[in-house]
Amino acid sequence: MKNEQEAQKARLDTTRLKVEFYKEMLRHLTVEQQVWEERYRLAGEGPSDEIRKLSGETRQTLEHIRLWKNSLEDGLDKLAPLLRSQREKVASGGLSKGEEQVTRTFVAAYADREVLYRQALKGLNRAERVTERWKGDLVSLEERLSKGLGITAWLHTLSSPVQTIWNAELYVAEESAIVDHQKISRPISVTVGKVAKALLILLLGVWGAGRMKGPVERIATNWFKMDESGIKRVGRKWSFFTFIGLFTFALASVNIPWAVFAFLGGTLAIAAGFGAQNLIGSFISSVILLFDRTIQVGDVVEIDGRRGRVTSIGMLNSSVMRFDGVEMLVPNSQFLEQRVTNWTHSxxxxxxxxxxxxxxxxxxxxxxxxxxxxxxxxxxxxxxxxxxxxxxxxxxxxxxxxxxxxxxxxxxxxxxxxxxxxxxxxxxxxxxxxxxxxxxxxxxxxxxxxxxxxxxxxxxxxxxxxxxxxxxxx
The missing domain is CATH 3.30.70.100 (Alpha-Beta Plaits)
Structure with missing residues (x-):
């Protein structure tokens, strides 16, 4: 009866150890996760005080891991002879049925405890390696910070006026929404940084669209068997629609509302009064020519008594190659405002x-x-x-x-x-x-x-x- 109680106690102790070990392993897994998060967050830089604090905490964690690891190794060494003796009793065959059952209970409890110890040691070894690596990273960070503290301070001083310019507000727009039958408004500022980001997105997009223009024209040639005029028209439409799409995407990416253009509309109207109306007129004329198709690339036209072939139609000007070899740059607005003879229109x-x-x-x-x-x-x-x-x-x-x-x-x-x-x-x-x-x-x-x-x-x-x-x- 006493042996049976001891066997049950050994089994309960094993179960209790499992719970404690799993709790400890969960804590160390949490520590590992925090280590990786801190490594990613700092990524080679951070406040020196915080790095010193983390370095001290890492040393304490490493000491705790090693103490627990030593304790598990001692427990495993003590458990080995107990498990061996119980297995030898079962193997001898001289036990009664009740004694054999009790002995097998001991064997099962000790075997589970051995597996638990080994799993815990495996997890602790992994946690020790991660913590050691994190400790080395913190030491390197401390050394770099001690060397580059002066440079960092100088860069911080230099970045202050740059940040001031970057965050300077150019215009504040108001965005409204109806929520529960109530109008809610919030201000949206347009800063120098937002405009710079939008321009960068637009320029990169226009560059990429220009690189794709050639393949699009080849598709129009090979798949749809278009002539030269049709190919050029497809290329111009590709450039126009991609520019509009990229412009819209750039504004949405940096959260610049369309309400800004209510302000810009007045500015453009003033600019038009000082001479920009010709540029605006030529741009609008190019859009009209794009869809009206009265003048296309390859057409032979006569303007002011001079005859030539249209070689390209741009956003502001069109190129007309005269038959004497002279190339004329004609504002697109002239095609709509002046008398133009298109010899090859129909x-x-x-x-x-x-x-x-x-x-x-x-x-x-x-x-x-x-x-x-x-x-x-x-x-x-x-x-x-x-x-x-x-x-x-x-x-x-x-x-x-x-x-x-x-x-x-x-x-x-x-x-x-x-x-x-x-x-x-x-x-x-x-x-x-x-x-x-x-x-x-x-x-x-x-x-x-x-x-x-x-x-x-x-x-x-x-x-x-x-x-x-x-x-x-x-």
């Missing part, structure tokens, strides 16, 4: 004309047929609309034929070459047919009552004329 077909002067003796129908044949045989001439030849007028010195033909407007220079080649072939065809191209000439008729005497003496020619009556007509 299509790229342009009508040209060539005039030919023929002598009066030539057969007119044959001349028309020859000119029409030469024009139709040229590969650049459009078949629909077909070219046509007119006897335009009876001139002073020639019969004037005019041929009208349609060409695809590529560049002014290339079409000039085509027209020049056609003129050469018209001249050759007329020469082969024996038809004379007219040149300016004038017949002069003289009527005189008396004879005009002309006398040449030597190498000199002496013109003499007696008085006469009458008039000359020419």
């Amino acid at each position: 299509d790229k077909h342009v009508r040209y004309e060539i005039s030919v002067g023929i002598a009066y003796q030539a057969p007119t129908q044959k001349v028309s047929d020859l000119i029409l044949k030469v024009v139709k045989d040229d590969p650049h001439t459009m078949k629909d609309p077909a070219p046509i030849v007119f006897l335009e007028e009876f001139g002073d010195s020639a019969l004037v034929f005019r041929v009208y033909l349609w060409l695809v407007l590529d560049t002014e220079q290339s079409n000039r070459v085509v027209l020049s080649d056609i003129r050469h072939r018209i001249k050759e065809a007329l020469d082969e047919a024996g038809i004379v191209m007219a040149f300016p000439q004038r017949d002069v008729h003289l009527e005189a009552a008396n004879t005009i005497t002309v006398k040449a003496v030597g190498d000199e020619m002496d013109w003499g004329e007696e008085p006469r009556t009458g008039a000359s007509h020419g």
Whole structure:
């Protein structure tokens, strides 16, 4: 009976030790968590007083861990012979049924206690390593603080005016909300720091969007088979919408309300009165051109009597490459405010004309047929609309034929070459047919009552004329 009570007591002691050990292990796990949190919080810097305090607490924790570790090792050493003796009793086989049951109770209690000791030692070893490492970090921090205290103080002194400027308020907006049928307002300040952060986000976003513009245009080319004008239009829309999205995101990221622009609207109105209206007008015109599509990249336009091809449309200006190689920068507002001829708005077909002067003796129908044949045989001439030849007028010195033909407007220079080649072939065809191209000439008729005497003496020619009556007509 006594042995049975001792066995039950050993079992209860083991259970009690489990509870105490688990509580202690939980405390050490909490210490480990605090150690990691402090290491992350300080991250190489912190007040020197706090670091010294943490260093002292860490030493105490380390001493406590080592004391408890030594106690567990002693307990494990004492437990080993007890467990061995009880196992030997069970293995001997000379026990009664009741004694064997009591002995097995001892074995189970001691075995559980041994496992508990070993688990506790394992946890304490881990806690000791973490605490030792934290102790070393604190020592390093103390050394760095002692060396860099002067530099830190100097940086702190320098950062004070910077922080003052960074936190300076530029504008205070009021944000309102309806809660339970009541209007609640709160002020939101716009500081220099917020504006700087918003600009940084916007600039980085614009840079990234610019890097993505090329792949977007390649997708438009490969997937949707767009022409050059469509690709440029997609690129401009990408730039426009990404800028609007980035601008909105930048304001939301730093909590700058849209109410600020009520103030900026008045400022912009004043600025417009001092000359910014041209810039604002050009920007608005670029947005209109983006969606109106009356002027697109690749169009041939004529502005102020100068013709060229639109090569790019920017936010303020558009680039027009003239056919003589000169590049013009045209404000976008001029496309909407001035008369602009878009030669390729609906299509790229342009009508040209060539005039030919023929002598009066030539057969007119044959001349028309020859000119029409030469024009139709040229590969650049459009078949629909077909070219046509007119006897335009009876001139002073020639019969004037005019041929009208349609060409695809590529560049002014290339079409000039085509027209020049056609003129050469018209001249050759007329020469082969024996038809004379007219040149300016004038017949002069003289009527005189008396004879005009002309006398040449030597190498000199002496013109003499007696008085006469009458008039000359020419």
